[in-house]
Amino acid sequence: MKKSIIITSLLLCLQVNLFAQIQKVTLLNLKPSTFKKAEFDIKLIAEWVNPYLQEDVSLDMLITSPSGKKLLLPCYYENGKSGKMSLWKARFAPQESGTYRYTIKLFKSGKNVSTTKPAAFTAFQNNGKGFLHVKNNWIMQFDNGAPFRGIGENICWESRANDDSRFYKELHENPKYNYEYMLRSLADHGGNFYRTWICSWNLPLDWKSGINNNRYTNSDEYFNPSAIQRLERVMKLSDSLGVYTMLTLGPGAYLEKDGGNVKSAADFFVKPEAKARYKNRLRYIIARWGYNTCIANWELFNEIDNVQFGDKDNPIDASVIVKWHDEMSTYIKSIDPYKHPVTTSISHRDLAGLNSLSNIDINQKHIYKNTDIIPETIVKYETEFKKPYVIGEYGFEWDWSKNFDDFASDMDRDFKKGLWYGLFSPTPVLPMTWWWEYFDNRKTDVYIKKVRTIYDQMISAGEGNFKTVKVQTSNPGVRVMAVECGKKIFIYVLNNSSEKQDVIIFIPRPTTSPKVFDCEKGTYQTVQSTDKNIALKAIGQNAEIIIVAD
Template sequence: MAEFICWESRRKDNSKYYAALHHSASVYNYDRMLAEFAKNGGNFFRTWICPWNLPIDFQDGFNNDRYQSDPAHFNPSAVRRLDHLVDLADSLDLYVMLTLGMGNFRSDNIGGVKTTDEFFAAEEAKTLYKNRLRYIVSRWGYSPHIAMWEFLNEVDNIQFNGREKPISSKAIVEWHTEMATYLKKIDPYKHIVTTSISHRDIPGLNDIEAIDINQKHIYKHTDLIPSEINAYSTKHKKPYVIGEFGYEWDWQQNFDDFAYEMELDFKRGLWYGLFSSTPILPMSWWWEYFQNRDMLPYYRGVRQLSDRMLLNGKGEFKPLALKAGRLEAYGVKCGEELYIYLYNPTNEVFSSSVEILDIIGNKKEIQSFDPLTLKYQAEELKDHQDGKILLKDLFVGSKKEKLYIIK
């Protein structure tokens, strides 16, 4: 049950419409954000180490009043903050994908280099990064609440970054292979290892043996989440995760102009993940915006159904073949229960039938589930014969969703 909580409030935020909101240090801090997330059913989040958040190997220039300048190679104030974050995650029973980032690799740092090309290729930069990994593992690797080490955020954007000549894909894959192999060697606790792309595949990156989970980020195309998860996990024989998603990526837009679409997209992404074979639900960006609009309670319904799936299926998660006309329809079988998610993407309200094409044996009950009220309602199970089920005369409102459990 995941959310992307990328960073705490900064001193200066360049969002055109939401800078004042994002500056609210008393609200957008780990202690408050994570407690609120956990209270509403969350148990997994992703966050960054970067120059303005948990800047463990930066000496100054933080754009964040939580950190103090210090000439030490590893900044004491940032180290203490990450200590606190790990303790906090433990106390709230939350698990974190910690994005390690490139760190302070520039030549003004000890052993650093000048360019991102050199970061991936120069031996002195690799040595610096390996020393950084050793420190991170020795300091925080003890915690089971660090679920995953993520090397880089959107490495394809690092690769291109407006350049006429992108960084070599071969160099990026070789770097990840070397670093992932090294990290596996020095981490006695065997944490999961991952990295991420934005939207451009890098040949070979998804097939590195020491990378356990592959991931990408999807914006403006949330409807692609199920097909992307299934295609990549099937092709590369590894779990696939959507580390970020959202209706809009541009924070210079006024989200209030399309707030309904933002909220609907937030909900759909969670359900698409729950009904797909991914170990972590897709993680929405814009954590401040959704918290400010009181969207976190929606996780409760998703969590409740997820827990029920896991309890009844004991790990079994079998996709169902459905025929639903103009409705989007996803179904899974967990143990002896069937779970159906329907979404009407049109601007019309119409009656539709949903046929479960699999032969699943005799079922006697059907319930609808409202994720807002957390209430179940008994429905009439019609046209059930020869182990197949046909649900008739289902009304799903325009841009609305419905959930059913059949048992």
């Protein structure tokens, strides 16, 4: 009897291996280079129920870099049928030049059933900057050491088929507001960073129907082909324009009514089947798009506290949500060979423990109707939690039922002020305004060029080093912020009073012939200074100027 059981088991193993074999691996790039996609076609035969579920079938490339680093790269299913020849893909962006060695392993039900012989390829050095990583509270840094600060805005979705705005429905439905137009406009204005969403009406990766956007088609496929194609396009466009994205992944179509496997948001955070589904979604996204250097951050959730209080009478336990974030951020780090920084966001309610998670690299919140608290908020959170803090959304008004034209000048002024506050605060990404269509329509977003002028000088002067400097003013109605970059001190002056002001700025060291940049006109003038004092005459109401002192 025992011999019969052993023989049967051996036959089953042989049968599994017979129908689970990697047949051929082809590197499509003749000359792979650093920070560019090296793409592999992998042909194999395996049986599965769903090739997107790693608990069913999965494929990993195990890579040893030229310096000896061990990397795990998840691969993804492209096409083919169970039990027949199928095509899988590996997309890898080398971060070092030299010879890489690799093997590819096929797993069935979590067990390794086929492994390729060791192979190698050589990556040549190019002049790319590489992937972004957290350097400190002020900046991110590319693989090549170049400093980076994000300056831009939210461009969270393209125009919808049906918008629910009371006053701006026509504006928000205008097909002009697509990535091709908006990202080019952002780059033309000097922006280098934007935040965008995967959701039911934009890049609807795992939605099959109910998509409020004419750019996508309904599909019974596990991942929506039209969303895949659009996200491919967005990545290529971003890369060509030199703009970087905070990609908000969101929960996906997790509810049963949308094709998911749980009945509620509360179940999403605790049910094993929901967590397994989400990890498979993460795995696919990282396998397919993780090689893109234009992805600056993975953002797990938009305003997770609003999800927590979706049912205000029965909120989800914060500890459950925090535990989920810990698990998912840790999982991302285990399968992302490039170690993209991870973030998530709150609206206004902190969740105990969320800001302290070791694999959340950047903490984030959104501030509306209170832009003046941005500098203090950033410093407060960074002091307490010892990691960078970002204001992922801000604005004079959040209520889309109001007519913004009734207070358009306040909207514009708030837009400009928020950018300057960010530039002079220790944050790697300047605060990002909401209402991108509105500000494009008013041409307000052209103002990013003015901020970029000083941004570039700061980066150049200090080679990415920033230091907050305490300066004083003779007038309490004037707000002053200062940053030292190398041998230069940059001073932001805002007249918050209702009258013109004569102001003396007291700086920590003598300066000769400091230059004053008019933030509205974008022009410079030289002013006189006496020892450590800089005298400014008749600063207008709500006027902003930048002093550049050597």
